[in-house]
Amino acid sequence: MERYNHKEIEKRWQKKWKEQKLYETPDTVEGKDNFYTLVEFPYPSGNLHVGHWFAYIGPDIFARFMRMQGKNVLFPIGFDAFGLPAENAAIKRGINPREWTYSNIAYMRQQFEMMGTSLDWSREIISCDPRYYRWTQWLFLQFFKKGLAYQKETEVNWCPSCKTVLANEQVVTGVCERCGTEVEKRQMLQWNLKITDYAERLIDDLEKLDWPEEIKQAQRHWIGRSEGALLTFTIQEHNASVEIFTTRPDTLFGATYLVLAPEHTLIESLKDKITNWDEVEAYRQTARKKTDIERTALGKEKTGVELQGITALNPGTQEEISVWVADYVLSHYGTGAIMAVPAHDERDFAFAQKFNLEKVCVIEPRSLDDFTLRKMQGVSGEEKITGRAVAYWPDAGETPEHGFKREVAAILAGKSVYVGEGTLVHSGKFDGITTQEAREAITKAVGGEMKTTYKLRDWTVSRQRYWGCPIPVIHCAKCGVVPVPEHDLPVVLPEIDDFIPTGNGKSPLAKVVDWVNVKCPECGGDAERETDTLDTFVDSSWYFLRYTDPHNDKEFASRGKQEAWMPVGFYSGGAEHTTMHLLYSRFFHKVLFDLGLVADTEPYVRRMNRGLILGPDGNKMSKSKGNVIDPDDMVERLGADTVRMYLAFIGPYNEVGAYPWNPDGVVGVRRFLERVHVLVTKIAEDRKRLKDVSGGSVLIHRTVRFVTEVIGRLKFNTAVAQLMIQFNGENSEPDWRGKLNNKGEWESMEVDLMALKMFLKLLAPFAPHLAEELWYQLGNTTSVHLEPWPEYDPTLVEEEQVTIVVQVNGKTRGEFEAAQDIDETDARERALTLPTVEKWLGGKEPNKVVYVPGRLVNIVV
RNA sequence: GGGCGAGUGGCGGAACUGGUAUACGCGCACGACUCAAAAUCGUGUCCCGCAAGGGUUGAGGGUUCGAUUCCCUCCUCGCCCACCA
Numbered sequence: 001m002e003r004y005n006h007k008e009i010e011k012r013w014q015k016k017w018k019e020q021k022l023y024e025t026p027d028t029v030e031g032k033d034n035f036y037t038l039v040e041f042p043y044p045s046g047n048l049h050v051g052h053w054f055a056y057i058g059p060d061i062f063a064r065f066m067r068m069q070g071k072n073v074l075f076p077i078g079f080d081a082f083g084l085p086a087e088n089a090a091i092k093r094g095i096n097p098r099e100w101t102y103s104n105i106a107y108m109r110q111q112f113e114m115m116g117t118s119l120d121w122s123r124e125i126i127s128c129d130p131r132y133y134r135w136t137q138w139l140f141l142q143f144f145k146k147g148l149a150y151q152k153e154t155e156v157n158w159c160p161s162c163k164t165v166l167a168n169e170q171v172v173t174g175v176c177e178r179c180g181t182e183v184e185k186r187q188m189l190q191w192n193l194k195i196t197d198y199a200e201r202l203i204d205d206l207e208k209l210d211w212p213e214e215i216k217q218a219q220r221h222w223i224g225r226s227e228g229a230l231l232t233f234t235i236q237e238h239n240a241s242v243e244i245f246t247t248r249p250d251t252l253f254g255a256t257y258l259v260l261a262p263e264h265t266l267i268e269s270l271k272d273k274i275t276n277w278d279e280v281e282a283y284r285q286t287a288r289k290k291t292d293i294e295r296t297a298l299g300k301e302k303t304g305v306e307l308q309g310i311t312a313l314n315p316g317t318q319e320e321i322s323v324w325v326a327d328y329v330l331s332h333y334g335t336g337a338i339m340a341v342p343a344h345d346e347r348d349f350a351f352a353q354k355f356n357l358e359k360v361c362v363i364e365p366r367s368l369d370d371f372t373l374r375k376m377q378g379v380s381g382e383e384k385i386t387g388r389a390v391a392y393w394p395d396a397g398e399t400p401e402h403g404f405k406r407e408v409a410a411i412l413a414g415k416s417v418y419v420g421e422g423t424l425v426h427s428g429k430f431d432g433i434t435t436q437e438a439r440e441a442i443t444k445a446v447g448g449e450m451k452t453t454y455k456l457r458d459w460t461v462s463r464q465r466y467w468g469c470p471i472p473v474i475h476c477a478k479c480g481v482v483p484v485p486e487h488d489l490p491v492v493l494p495e496i497d498d499f500i501p502t503g504n505g506k507s508p509l510a511k512v513v514d515w516v517n518v519k520c521p522e523c524g525g526d527a528e529r530e531t532d533t534l535d536t537f538v539d540s541s542w543y544f545l546r547y548t549d550p551h552n553d554k555e556f557a558s559r560g561k562q563e564a565w566m567p568v569g570f571y572s573g574g575a576e577h578t579t580m581h582l583l584y585s586r587f588f589h590k591v592l593f594d595l596g597l598v599a600d601t602e603p604y605v606r607r608m609n610r611g612l613i614l615g616p617d618g619n620k621m622s623k624s625k626g627n628v629i630d631p632d633d634m635v636e637r638l639g640a641d642t643v644r645m646y647l648a649f650i651g652p653y654n655e656v657g658a659y660p661w662n663p664d665g666v667v668g669v670r671r672f673l674e675r676v677h678v679l680v681t682k683i684a685e686d687r688k689r690l691k692d693v694s695g696g697s698v699l700i701h702r703t704v705r706f707v708t709e710v711i712g713r714l715k716f717n718t719a720v721a722q723l724m725i726q727f728n729g730e731n732s733e734p735d736w737r738g739k740l741n742n743k744g745e746w747e748s749m750e751v752d753l754m755a756l757k758m759f760l761k762l763l764a765p766f767a768p769h770l771a772e773e774l775w776y777q778l779g780n781t782t783s784v785h786l787e788p789w790p791e792y793d794p795t796l797v798e799e800e801q802v803t804i805v806v807q808v809n810g811k812t813r814g815e816f817e818a819a820q821d822i823d824e825t826d827a828r829e830r831a832l833t834l835p836t837v838e839k840w841l842g843g844k845e846p847n848k849v850v851y852v853p854g855r856l857v858n859i860v861v
Numbered sequence: 862g863g864g865c866g867a868g869u870g871g872c873g874g875a876a877c878u879g880g881u882a883u884a885c886g887c888g889c890a891c892g893a894c895u896c897a898a899a900a901u902c903g904u905g906u907c908c909c910g911c912a913a914g915g916g917u918u919g920a921g922g923g924u925u926c927g928a929u930u931c932c933c934u935c936c937u938c939g940c941c942c943a944c945c946a
Contacts, residue, residue: 214865221864224945246946259946302944333945340946347944455945575940612940649886651874656866658939662873668886671901709877718875721885728885805881810927812881850926856880860926 004677006639010769014113022783023118025074027564035071036565037063038544038604040573040581041078041125044104045085048111049621050629050647050661054613057644058653058716059572060117064765065711067118068789074565075118076547078125079105082133083536084167087467090499097467097499101128111632116640116768118785123550127539128467132546134490135556136539137472139588141483142595144473148194151481154460156505158186164501165464184289188505190462191471191532195587199223199454201601202586211607215578222579224455229439231448233258233312233339235266236320238273242266242312245334245453248344250438252316252446253427254362255339256352258323259304262287263331267307275309280325287327302328302351314339315446316428326351334453342417349417359414363422363435459584461535466499466508468533476520476527485521491529507531540581541588544568544603559599568604575609575656582607608714611657613650618660629661641767642670648716648766672724673770676763679727683751684777699726700755704792707762720766726759753778758790806831807858808840824851831857 017023028034039059042052063075079101086097105126112119125132143149157166161181165188170177195202203223206216228247235241242258260267262284267274274280283305304326311320328347329338342352342359352359410416412425421435430438430445443450462471470491472484484491494515499508509531510516520527542556549561573581582604589603614620615627622628634643646669651659703726710719757778764771764784775784799820804827806814814836818827828849831837841861850858 217865218941221942226945228946244946248946328944328946330945338946345946347946350944453945578941646886649873656940659873662887664887665873666887672886715875717873718885721875724885803881807881807927810880810925815881848926850880852880852927856927858880858926 004639004674004770006641006769007636009773010114010116010640013769013772014116017783018113020783021122022785023075023120024122025072025120027561029072032070032072034074034564035066036074036548036568036570037066038076038547038568038571040571040577041080041127041540041543042108043083043085044079044081044101044108046104046107048108048115048631050613050631051621053115053631053643054647055572055574055610056112056115056117056119057647058610058714059570060115060119060644061648061716061765062570062711062714064118064768064785065789067785068761068764068787070788074123074547075120076123076125076550077112077117077119077121078123078543078547079108079127080536080540080543081105081126081128082468082533082539084170084465084467087465087499090467096495098128098495114632114635114640116644118768123547125543125546125550127469127536127543128493130490130492131553133469133493133539135546136469136534136542137484137489137491138486138556139542139592140534140538141472141486141489142597143193143591144483146591146595148197148591149461150192150194151189152192152458153187154190154192154462155185156188156190156464158184158505160184162501163503163505165505167463182289186505188462188464190460191530191534192458192460192462193538193587195459195584196454196456198587198590199225199456200452201590202456202583205586205590205602209602209607210605212609215582215607215609218578219583222456222583225452226454227450227452228334229443229448230335230451231315231339231443231446233315235270235323236311236313238270238310240266240270242323242337243335244337244339245451246339248341248435248439249443249448250424250435251341251344251362252314252339252442253424253430254341254343254360255314255316255321256342256358256360257321257340258312259326259329259338259340259348259351260307260323261329261331261336262325262327264325264336266337267325270307270310273309274307276305276307280305280307283325302326302347302354304328304351304355306355315448316442322357324351324355332457333455343411343414344417344419346417346419360426361412361414361418362424362426363418363420364412364425365408365418365420365422459535459537459587461538462532463535464501464505464507464531465533466493466496468536469493469539470509471530471532471534473530474518474520474527475530476523476525478525479520479522479527482520482522482527488521493533507533509533537581537584541585542592544571544585545592545598556597559597563599566598567600567602569606571604571607572610573607578609608654609656610653611651611655611659613647614658614660616661616663634666638666638670639673639769641770642666642673644768645669645673645720645766649720651717652714653716654714669720672727673767676727677770677774680756680760680774680777683756684774684779687779697752697755698796700752700758701792701796704758704762704790705797708789708792711765716766719762723759723762723766726762760784761787761790802854804831804854805856806834806837807856808837809860810858813837813840820854822854824853827851827857831859 037059039056059075063073067073081101086101089095089100090097109121127133127136140149157168157171159166159176159179159181161179162176166176166183171183175182203220203225206219209216226247228245229249230243230245231249231252233242233244242260244258267280267284271277304324307323307325310323312323313319314321328351329336340348340351342348342357343361344363349359351357411418424430424433424435424438427438430442433441440450470493472489472491474482474484476482494509494512496508496512498511501508502510516529516531518527518529519525545557545562545566548565549555549557552558585603589598590601592598593601612620615625615629617625617627619625619627631643643666646666649669650665651657703722706722707719710722760771760775761784768785771784801817802820803815804818804822805812806816814834816830816834818830828851832846837859841859844861846859846861848860850860
């Protein structure tokens with residue numbers, strides 16, 4: 001008998017499947033529903049690591065399962081091929097980015113094939129292919145025409161030493177990754193997409209999605225909706241005003257100063273009136289140099305400068321208040337200016353403490369409840385009280401009520417911050433009303449407006465990089481920004497040799513004079529091409545649509561083909577894309593919907609973030625740590641089926657866990673597959689042992705039910721466990737598979753052919769090569785992967801006889817066998833008469849008996 | 862600092878809507894086969910205890926006849942965000 005030769009088996013079937021085009025998906029199949037399974041397309045970094053395997057194996061199992069369930073399954077693949085690493089490789093090693101990318105893709109393709117994935121390669125897309133990015137450009141133009149793509153001075157990371165713009169990932173703790181120089185902020189004219197216009201819909205439409213709650217929650221936080229008010233403060237004597245945003249207009253009467261962000265334009269316009277301009281300007285300069293990290297890391301200590309010579313009028317109190325500039329106010333959120341209420345905001349409180357500014361308390365907490373007070377055990381037994389903004393220990397012997405009063409006194413005296421709700425005080429005619437009522441009342445009274453703001457900022461898509469999709473616009477001195485006419489698309493990325501940045505912040509493309517200089521499509525005069533390229537997140541914001549119609553050269557995807565497949569039924573990917581890619585592509589899809597280009601407003605029905613595979617030492621795999629598992633090597637030694645099945649077995653696929661690769665764990669799976677191989681091969685050699693019994697054993701039916709249910713929930717690890725139980729047999733069950741004795745010879749038992757076939761079908765999604773091999777060995781002549789998924793017999797899986805557990809006071813003291821549907825009276829009777837139970841009762845009468853039908857009796861004494 | 866998630870044997874993990882905690886795999890121990898070893902197969906394997914029995918799902922409290930599961934507090938780890946007015 002031949003040993004389990006995984007190399008030979010896997011290679012042979014991979015070739016056959018390819019010849020048979022087993023996994024090519026037609027757009028429609030008579031009598032079958034379509035189902036779209038998607039995995040984020042990979043970046044062609046060079047080779048597939050174990051993480052890629054893990055990423056694709058789960059969905060591959062699922063896709064194979066869905067196919068056998070009778071669905072016409074789209075499971076496509078492509079490459080997210082633009083991006084920085086290709087350009088870096090070009091600069092460092094003098095390789096052409098295109099060649100680098102395409103040779104990586106070629107290598108990765110054959111690795112994917114080795115995995116035994118059921119991907120449909122006929123629909124492959126590559127985002128750096130002009131046939132693809134032509135449509136990226138076309139879509140960009142649709143955004144532009146709708147006013148959703150615009151140019152604006154936007155902040156970039158600038159390395160003064162390399163004289164280049166840096167991507168966020170090139171800035172490590174505030175310094176340039178390459179040269180270690182401190183990174184500066186610099187304003188540059190950049191293309192942005194107006195995602196903020198869609199903020200509300202992006203939040204509201206989350207409701208209807210079948211996504212894990214934590215992903216939705218993360219997106220809500222990212223978008224960051226907050227309800228508040230815009231209030232206007234006039235600048236005394238200078239005929240100017242400042243608009244501020246606050247979520248707490250009810251605290252207006254406690255606003256004792258204003259703070260402007262260093263970048264606020266008003267500062268510049270009041271230059272003449274500000275008497276300490278030099279000081280102010282110096283502060284602004286320092287703030288500009290600071291990176292975000294510095295602004296926050298040194299962060300707790302507040303800094304700022306008063307704008308001397310100007311004051312503002314608090315529209316509530318009509319009192320003059322001072323105006324400050326401080327970098328704890330962010331220019332890009334709200335209006336870039338705040339009213340500071342030190343008595344009721346922790347940051348303002350800290351600032352006021354430092355600069356000795358007045359604090360006016362305008363809210364009085366009504367009761368303990370306003371503090372959301374909690375009593376708890378302290379270290380030495382005393383009680384600690386926490387409120388929204390306070391946490392303190394009452395003095396010895398003090399009751400919580402005393403502590404509360406003391407704290408209220410501290411708040412009223414301006415010695416403590418209180419950010420909770422309560423009743424207004426020191427607020428003129430508004431005294432006595434609740435903070436909730438006051439929000440709108442005060443806003444109205446001072447002529448402000450209620451306003452919803454979002455943390456979400458517009459999406460800057462300009463990149464000063466070569467290896468990206470060219471932005472299809474032309475700058476004409478006369479006509480301004482002119483879109484490239486659609487019939488001139490694609491704007492092809494020119495082949496160049498010099499990828500070194502220009503030094504003035506422009507993309508290397510700016511040096512390609514022939515390419516840059518064009519005639520204006522409108523006036524025919526001299527004009528220049530835009531030299532920025534698009535963020536790669538733009539490429540990946542619509543790729544799932546292209547898969548539905550990958551070869552279309554008339555449209556980005558025809559409406560009919562889209563509708564055959566969209567929306568994506570199941571989308572699997574990494575947790576790192578929760579707020580970026582997932583949000584961007586949802587935004588894209590909504591815009592396309594509004595343009596009448598797609599049918600749904602949401603692209604993905606179901607989303608799952610997968611876990612992470614760690615090195616054997618429990619750390620993230622990295623070359624420097626030497627804990628990288630090379631999948632090629634594992635496949636060589638153990639076979640793709642083993643690696644696949646081990647990855648399925650390693651932990652629950654639908655949870656964002658981190659699973660260490662255990663080299664010893666893999667051998668367990670390999671041993672299992674070897675046993676399966678030996679068994680089926682032996683049986684196939686000795687056909688007369690096969691017995692075609694109708695029905696199959698009870699165990700196989702239960703296994704079918706279990707595996708079916710669990711694959712649907714993506715708990716592949718338990719499915720594998722059940723397949724092992726099935727194969728090893730269960731003591732209580734008649735052995736379904738025959739048995740080998742110690743010498744590897746058959747005991748004279750017949751094998752249930754039906755059960756064996758069902759087993760191989762269940763195995764097929766996990767170990768597709770081995771299952772196929774054994775399936776043919778049993779005499780079948782068509783692929784196991786084309787078989788319908790086995791069905792279980794519901795009458796067989798229900799147990800008539802069950803074990804009912806008997807507890808006394810919640811502790812298990814015995815059990816008895818009974819019919820599944822035994823009624824309460826009988827169950828109670830049986831339980832009470834068990835000798836062990838009688839012993840534990842010790843003659844006492846039970847107080848109560850709880851009966852859980854078909855499961856347990858709990859006797860309480 | 863905030864948000865989200867997780868803590869179960871020596872290890873990865875299982876346990877459906879609260880109902881026999883530790884399935885399955887690894888490891889380990891013993892046994893069979895072998896001259897021997899590897900491989901393979903079999904048996905055992907949460908802890909304490911000779912046993913009867915008792916204890917155990919990060920710690921403490923609560924709800925319940927019954928809690929890994931629900932609630933509260935705390936601790937630890939992971940991820941994301943980080944002065945968002």
